[in-house]
Each structure stands twice: as C-alpha cells, then as structure tokens.
Amino acid sequence: GQSEVTLNDGRRMPQLGLGVWRTPADDAARVVAAALDAGYQAVDTASAYKNEDGVGQALAGRDTFLTTKLWNDDQGYDEALRAFDASAKRLGRDSVDLYLIHWPAPKKGRFVDSWKALVRLQREGRAKSIGVSNFTEDHLTRIIDETGVTPAVNQIELHPRFQQTALRAFHARHGIQTESWSPLGQGQLLEDPALGDIARRTGKSPAQVIIRWHLDSGLIVIPKTVNPERLKQNIAVFDFALDAAAMEAIAGLDSPEGRIGPDPMTATF
Ligand code: A2P
Known part of the structure; x- marks a missing residue:
C-alpha cells in the first residue's frame, strides 16, 4: 500500500501525490x-497554476487529499481570506486538506498577516491543515514566534x-x-549517471529511483507529469527499496549549486 505521514495537527497526508505546476x-x-x-x-495545485478549475472538476465527489496555495499578490489578512474563497470556489469545494502560503514574498512582507488568516481558516475547518512553501528558517521562526502556530508542512x-x-x-x-x-x-536529474546505475541495478527507471529516495528520506513528494504512462510509472514505487549503497550514492549528488528555482531570500516577485 501507499504510505502516509502524520502532520503536527494529527491529520494524515499521503506521502506521494501528483504535482500540477505547468x-x-x-x-x-x-x-x-x-x-x-x-x-x-x-x-498539489495552486492559485498561481491557473488550473484549479480542471483539478476541481476531476476531483468532484472524491476524497483525494487536495493542496492549494495562496499567491503572493493575495498576501495580507483580508486578502488571504478572500483568495481562499476564490480558490475554494474554483475547486468546487468548501474546504481543502492543506492550504499553503506559496512564497514568503519578502517584498510585500505580509506573510505574518497571511499566516494569521490561515490559522483562522483552519479553526473554521475550511483548511483542514495549514502550512507554507519556500520559507527559510528565518521566515518560519517569525510566524511561529508571532502566532504560536507551527506550520504542518513547508514545501521547498x-x-x-x-x-x-x-x-x-x-x-x-x-x-x-x-x-x-x-x-x-x-527532469534534469533523469540523465544522471549515478542514478542510471541504481536504476539498472534495481530494474526501475531513474524517476522511480528518485521518487523512492524521497519516500525513504521521509519526505512528501509530488512529481509532475502530463504523460499517462509516466503517471503510472511514478506511482509504481511501493514494491522496491534502495539499499545503503544506493542511498549513499544519492547523498553524494547534493550540491550547494543544485538549486534550479528562485531563492526565497532574493525572489523579487
Ligand atoms: P512530462 O510532464 O512531459 O512527463 P518535477 O516534478 O521535478 O518538476 O519534474 C517534472 C518533469 O519531469 C516534467 O518535465 C515531466 O515531463 C518529467 N517527468 C516526470 N515523470 C517522468 C518520468 N517518469 N520519466 C521521464 N520524465 C518524467
């Protein structure tokens, strides 16, 4: 079966999900x-992905764990409450399982007010769990110190x-x-020779090896694909394990220059 993690609010979340960015x-x-x-x-979707309508249509009547996110332009207490309503409407639901602040958006610097709105949404049962995305240690410390509420998740x-x-x-x-x-x-890691070696040894694809590494590392993981075959491939990861040698080889791929996306400390949007 598929694995779950327990969040700090006591709720359970599937460890593997579909990401729909892009x-x-x-x-x-x-x-x-x-x-x-x-x-x-x-x-896992977001207001910024502009696909909440389609996601909501497909999920209608299902109890699939659904995450969406507050976009930077909607930061602030009242703004966040309004943005949540708009997302919920597009998704065709009264509540979501997890609502995240998408970026700390340092330029606007209103993430503490936004976080207070999420705390209210959780109290009202509309966001069953609440968390953040792209927060650094400093951002996390601020919201925890100022509200006493620790995010369930940081998606990074x-x-x-x-x-x-x-x-x-x-x-x-x-x-x-x-x-x-x-x-x-x-997708840039799929040609990595070390991952290719592990894939050959385990009889799995490089994507499956990477997804298994996230699971074995205790992470929640949301690979994106629009391809039906890859959709199936990326979830066929509960029937094999990575041995110590494979975990060690993957540990060796870590690099200070490995970031692909924006740095939350300097992102200007
Ligand atoms: P596509 O959507 O055309 O399948 P990430 O989740 O790290 O952002 O990676 C997503 C990228 O990896 C997309 O370009 C996706 O392309 C590609 N991808 C996802 N799963 C696989 C897979 N199993 N094999 C090869 N490429 C994949």
Missing part, C-alpha cells in the same frame, strides 16, 4: 482523472542535487513535515 489548464482535468485511475491519493525545492539538509533538520526539530517540489529536478 500542467496547462486545458489538460488538468484529464491528467488528474488519469492520476485518480492510476491510484494517486493526493494532488528539494531533489538529490539540492537536498536542503540544514532546513530539514530545523523542520525535524519543530515537527514540520518537509514536502519536495520539483522532486525530479524538473
């Missing part, structure tokens, strides 16, 4: 429907080439689950 709006309903057929139990760029060891240790000390975005390094 899934075009017109494809979202088809892709998510195919993912449900393939056995996916969680979907994380893959074998950028393993975020220090931030993960901070999360572990505070009971925050780490969720990996771009877990395959946006």
